[in-house]
Amino acid sequence: MHPAALVACGGLVWAAKSIAEQRKRNPRGLPLPPGPRGLPVLGNLFQLPQAEQWKVYQEWSKQYGDMVYLEAMGQPILILGTLDRTEDLMEKHATMYSDRPTLPVGQFIDLSNSFAMMNYGPEWRHDRRVFHQYLNHNAVVQYHPIMEQEAVNLLRRLTENPENFRDHVRFTLGSIIMRVSYGFDDVETNKRLVTDAEALVSSFTEAIVPGRYLFNSFPSLGLLPDWFPGADFKQRFRDLDKMNRHMLSSPFEATQNNLKEGVRSAYPNMATDLIDKLQDDNTPSWIGSETVARNVCGLAYLTGADTTVSSAWALVFALAANPEAQKAAQEEIDRVVGNDRLPQLSDREHLPYVAAVVKETSRWHSVVPLGLSRASAEDSEYNGYSIPKGTYIMMNTWAFMHDPEVFENPMEFRPERYLKDGEFNPNVLDPEVAAFGYGRRICPGRHLSNDAIFLLAASLLAVFDITPPKDESGKPVKLEFRPSSDVVS
Ligand code: HEM
Numbered sequence: 001m002h003p004a005a006l007v008a009c010g011g012l013v014w015a016a017k018s019i020a021e022q023r024k025r026n027p028r029g030l031p032l033p034p035g036p037r038g039l040p041v042l043g044n045l046f047q048l049p050q051a052e053q054w055k056v057y058q059e060w061s062k063q064y065g066d067m068v069y070l071e072a073m074g075q076p077i078l079i080l081g082t083l084d085r086t087e088d089l090m091e092k093h094a095t096m097y098s099d100r101p102t103l104p105v106g107q108f109i110d111l112s113n114s115f116a117m118m119n120y121g122p123e124w125r126h127d128r129r130v131f132h133q134y135l136n137h138n139a140v141v142q143y144h145p146i147m148e149q150e151a152v153n154l155l156r157r158l159t160e161n162p163e164n165f166r167d168h169v170r171f172t173l174g175s176i177i178m179r180v181s182y183g184f185d186d187v188e189t190n191k192r193l194v195t196d197a198e199a200l201v202s203s204f205t206e207a208i209v210p211g212r213y214l215f216n217s218f219p220s221l222g223l224l225p226d227w228f229p230g231a232d233f234k235q236r237f238r239d240l241d242k243m244n245r246h247m248l249s250s251p252f253e254a255t256q257n258n259l260k261e262g263v264r265s266a267y268p269n270m271a272t273d274l275i276d277k278l279q280d281d282n283t284p285s286w287i288g289s290e291t292v293a294r295n296v297c298g299l300a301y302l303t304g305a306d307t308t309v310s311s312a313w314a315l316v317f318a319l320a321a322n323p324e325a326q327k328a329a330q331e332e333i334d335r336v337v338g339n340d341r342l343p344q345l346s347d348r349e350h351l352p353y354v355a356a357v358v359k360e361t362s363r364w365h366s367v368v369p370l371g372l373s374r375a376s377a378e379d380s381e382y383n384g385y386s387i388p389k390g391t392y393i394m395m396n397t398w399a400f401m402h403d404p405e406v407f408e409n410p411m412e413f414r415p416e417r418y419l420k421d422g423e424f425n426p427n428v429l430d431p432e433v434a435a436f437g438y439g440r441r442i443c444p445g446r447h448l449s450n451d452a453i454f455l456l457a458a459s460l461l462a463v464f465d466i467t468p469p470k471d472e473s474g475k476p477v478k479l480e481f482r483p484s485s486d487v488v489s
Pocket of ligand 1: 368
């Protein structure tokens with residue numbers, strides 16, 4: 001046979017195979033959801049926005065509808081543009097759309113120990129249940145004394161050195177999470193732990209951010225031999241894996257050793273309770289193994305630190321930029337708490353305006369503006385469309401929280417929007433419906449976060465006036481809000 005005929009035959013066989021495959025995956029031949037037209041092979045790769053993506057996606061949703069379909073180098077991506085659509089997929093069709101994307105770095109870094117990265121299923125459910133046991137609404141009350149002590153430490157540090165407020169806030173929130181996880185009460189141990197964990201979080205964030213490593217767009221580069229020029233990223237990822245394993249084992253083992261020597265934290269914490277229960281002859285079956293206990297303790301910092309810090313920095317910015325809101329909150333604290341003690345978490349129900357400041361912060365600045373991506377578990381049909389297996393699903397939380405139909409003047413910071421006659425108005429949408437994610441995977445650390453941020457807000461407002469910095473001529477600098485475009489903004 002002539003070579004051209006051979007190629008033509010080969011082409012026909014390939015086309016027939018791929019049509020058959022397509023039919024199997026999409027038997028009713030349903031269309032994909034609409035979206036901007038892309039290039040062959042590359043798809044929409046060069047149309048994917050790099051900064052404040054949520055604003056571009058909001059525009060696309062207006063143009064194409066509440067499901068916008070994109071493809072980047074063959075990877076399908078679905079952007080959900082309304083809260084109703086998101087709730088429908090994440091709650092009513094939870095079993096299909098609650099997996100996590102498979103990250104290319106998983107070739108080098110063992111992510112199987114973190115239920116935040118696991119696919120939906122029995123193992124995820126089991127580990128999440130252990131975590132929830134220590135961080136549910138009622139359980140976090142036991143950590144209030146830790147938070148109140150750390151809030152006082154923060155006020156001291158800020159009095160001495162207010163310029164470094166970002167570092168102080170980061171360290172305070174990190175210490176709260178570490179003490180809740182492992183129960184080390186001394187400042188130096190926590191400082192070391194927070195520093196190590198921060199290095200891990202920032203290297204990890206860098207490792208997964210699209211564009212930083214070519215490998216994320218072309219995972220097959222992971223097959224290059226180590227000596228190949230440019231393949232040094234492989235060693236960097238392996239080092240990161242080592243760091244991750246160390247973070248999971250070292251503080252947990254230190255708590256185990258302390259307990260053996262009779263050194264016990266004065267405050268309740270996850271590791272101590274889990275170790276006690278594992279040693280008990282009647283270990284409750286919900287715990288499972290020591291490995292689960294280690295993994296669950298190690299996850300709190302990795303998931304909880306950057307997120308709460310982002311929220312706290314936005315809070316400080318919003319107060320500095322909105323002196324009237326700040327004054328109203330301070331007046332409430334003066335009236336309810338007085339001047340001879342600091343606010344405590346038990347004051348919250350009598351401080352609705354301060355609580356509204358915290359709520360408004362979570363709406364006004366979306367900490368996770370596109371949610372934490374999900375993936376579809378199988379090829380599926382939804383609302384007349386075909387959704388391929390493994391599609392990354394993003395939820396435009398920022399757009400839901402800045403919808404002028406739902407929140408009047410959404411770019412303005414207005415805590416009073418939630419209040420009516422001094423109480424929460426049930427007719428106003430609570431930002432909690434979106435700020436912490438959706439459905440069965442909703443953030444299990446939200447109660448800890450809400451309590452810590454409330455206390456931080458009340459403590460800062462009770463003691464300080466928060467004002468913009470001054471320029472060289474002594475005039476206040478005009479503040480400009482510039483959120484970063486990372487997964488955690
Ligand atoms: C302002 C603070 C926080 C925000 C805005 C936030 C937001 C989120 C979001 C959007 C998700 C994804 C949920 C989904 O898939 O729909 C998530 C998941 C998660 N968060 Fe948070 N979070 C915060 C604080 C915390 C804290 C303090 C902890 C731990 C103590 C924590 C632990 C987790 C974990 C373990 C997951 C994974 C849940 C799963 O995959 O089942 N978060 N968070």
